[in-house]
Each structure stands twice: as C-alpha cells, then as structure tokens.
Amino acid sequence: MLNKYARAFFTRVLTPFAAFLLRRGVSPDAVTLIGTAGVMAGALVFFPRGEFFWGTIVITLFVFSDLVDGNMARQAGVSSRWGAFLDSTLDRVADSAVFGGIALWYAGRGDDNVLCAVAIFCLASGQVVSYTKARGESIGLPVAVNGLVERAERLVITLVAAGLAGLHGFGVPHIDVLLPVALWVVAVGSLVTLGQRVVTVRKEAGEADAAAPGSEATS
Numbered sequence: 714m715l716n717k718y719a720r721a722f723f724t725r726v727l728t729p730f731a732a733f734l735l736r737r738g739v740s741p742d743a744v745t746l747i748g749t750a751g752v753m754a755g756a757l758v759f760f761p762r763g764e765f766f767w768g769t770i771v772i773t774l775f776v777f778s779d780l781v782d783g784n785m786a787r788q789a790g791v792s793s794r795w796g797a798f799l800d801s802t803l804d805r806v807a808d809s810a811v812f813g814g815i816a817l818w819y820a821g822r823g824d825d826n827v828l829c830a831v832a833i834f835c836l837a838s839g840q841v842v843s844y845t846k847a848r849g850e851s852i853g854l855p856v857a858v859n860g861l862v863e864r865a866e867r868l869v870i871t872l873v874a875a876g877l878a879g880l881h882g883f884g885v886p887h888i889d890v891l892l893p894v895a896l897w898v899v900a901v902g903s904l905v906t907l908g909q910r911v912v913t914v915r916k917e918a919g920e921a922d923a924a925a926p927g928s929e930a931t932s
C-alpha cells in the first residue's frame with residue numbers, strides 16, 4: 714500500500730537530493746552501500762542496548778537511501794540488473810539488522826523470550842515474504858500480488874513504534890508497550906502476506922503449467 718501511494722510523494726521530495734548527489738559524483742551503488750551500513754549501525758549498535766530512540770533516528774536517516782539510489786540510477790539513466798540485485802540483496806541485510814537488533818535486546822537486558830521469538834519470526838517471515846516474489850518471478854510468473862504487509866509497511870510500523878518506545882528512556886510512561894504491539898502486528902501481517910503470495914503463485918503456476926505442459930521450471 715505504501716509502495717503504491719507513498720512512493721510517488723517521496724520520489725518528488727527526494728529527486729532534488731538525488732540530483733545533488735549525482736552532481737557531486739556520488740554513484741547509486743555507493744548510496745545503496747552506505748545506506749545499508751548506516752541502517753545496520755543504527756540497529757546493531759543502539760537496539761541491543763535498548764536505546765530505541767537514537768537507534769531509530771540513525772536508521773531513519775539512512776533508510777531513505779533505498780529510495781534515493783533507484784531515483785539516482787533512473788535520473789542518470791544507469792539503472793542496471795546489477796543495481797537491482799544489489800538493492801534487493803542489501804534490503805534483506807538491512808531488514809535482518811533491524812529485527813535482529815530488536816531480538817538481541819529481548820534476548821539480553823530486555824529479558825523477554827516470547828518477544829525475542831516474535832522479533833525473530835518478523836525477521837524470518839519478512840525474508841520469506843520477499844523470497845516468494847523473487848522466486849516466483851525467477852520462474853517466469855508475474856506474482857501479481859503485493860499483499861497486506863510489504864517491506865515499507867514492516868519498516869514503518871516497526872520504526873515508528875521503536876522510535877516512540879524509545880521515549881520511555883526520557884521518562885514518558887508506558888509508551889514502551891508500542892514496540893511489542895508493533896512486533897505482533899508485523900508478525901501476523903507477514904503471515905497473512907505470505908499466505909496471499911503463496912496462494913497467488915499456486916494459481917499462476919497452475920495456469921502457466923496448464924497452458925504450456927512439460928515446460929515446468931526445474932531449478
């Protein structure tokens with residue numbers, strides 16, 4: 714949903730910044746790499762220590778690089794298969810750091826095995842949700858569904874809740890409950906999304922196999 718409705722807005726807002734970086738000789742690949750490193754640093758330095766406010770601020774500063782890199786590539790006319798591969802692969806790395814950082818907090822001083830497990834579930838299910846699309850497309854199917862909770866939703870729900878939960882450290886009472894709520898929402902939403910995508914791929918694969926029997930993908 715966000716990918717459909719918010720992307721156009723952010724493209725407009727970020728285009729001048731993307732043009733500025735291109736003029737300074739920065740490449741889209743550099744933005745992809747630095748953005749991922751920044752998200753990883755924010756998530757893995759701050760979240761395991763329970764510093765959710767500052768972790769979210771750092772992550773938010775860098776996570777928008779995922780919208781800037783593609784914008785730069787398109788403006789410069791250098792969009793490439795390599796760039797698409799790098800972008801998607803590093804998305805998986807960044808997402809692992811975000812949910813891994815939260816899981817480390819609950820495994821340590823956050824001391825909550827259930828929430829640790831939910832965070833790990835968010836990490837794993839998010840990767841599988843993305844994989845369904847990548848694998849479906851790789852065997853020639855359109856995978857004409859995005860589903861309830863795509864990557865942008867996973868990140869926005871989790872980061873808004875983490876940022877606000879971090880205000881607990883500044884004395885705002887009870888606000889830390891937002892993070893567990895967000896994790897449960899992302900976990901359930903990812904499961905629903907996985908179901909939506911598997912059902913779609915099952916249908917598309919059946920139709921494709923019926924239309925061209927004997928041409929099934931083998932790997």
Ligand SMILES: CCCCCCCC/C=C\CCCCCCCC(=O)OC[C@H](COP(=O)(O)O[C@@H]1[C@H](O)[C@H](OP(=O)(O)O)[C@@H](O)[C@H](O)[C@H]1O)OC(=O)CCCCCCC/C=C\CCCCCCCC
Nearest residue numbers: 715716719720773779801843863864865868869872873876
């Ligand atoms: C006192 C308050 C403290 C609060 C602190 C600050 C809080 C700030 C909180 C949040 C900011 C969150 C920003 C998150 C932005 C996410 C941007 C982003 O990276 O989107 C990526 C997404 C997808 O990009 P790709 O096409 O490159 O990725 C594809 C995707 O990953 C596929 O995976 P799948 O979806 O299938 O699972 C893969 O299959 C594919 O391989 C891969 O290529 O881009 C978009 O979707 C574009 C839309 C972005 C919309 C961003 C909206 C941000 C909105 C609001 C921020 C609100 C902040 C408000 C804070 C208020 C707090 C009080």
Ligand SMILES: Nc1ccn([C@@H]2O[C@H](COP(=O)(O)O)[C@@H](O)[C@H]2O)c(=O)n1
Nearest residue numbers: 741742779782783786792793796797800
């Ligand atoms: N280093 C990069 C990053 C991205 N691309 C191209 O942009 C597409 C992704 O666009 P986003 O707005 O989602 O970032 C990707 O599929 C590539 O075509 C690139 O070329 N190099």
Ligand SMILES: [Mg+2]
Nearest residue numbers: 779780783800
């Ligand atoms: Mg990108």
Ligand SMILES: [Mg+2]
Nearest residue numbers: 779800801804
């Ligand atoms: Mg991306």
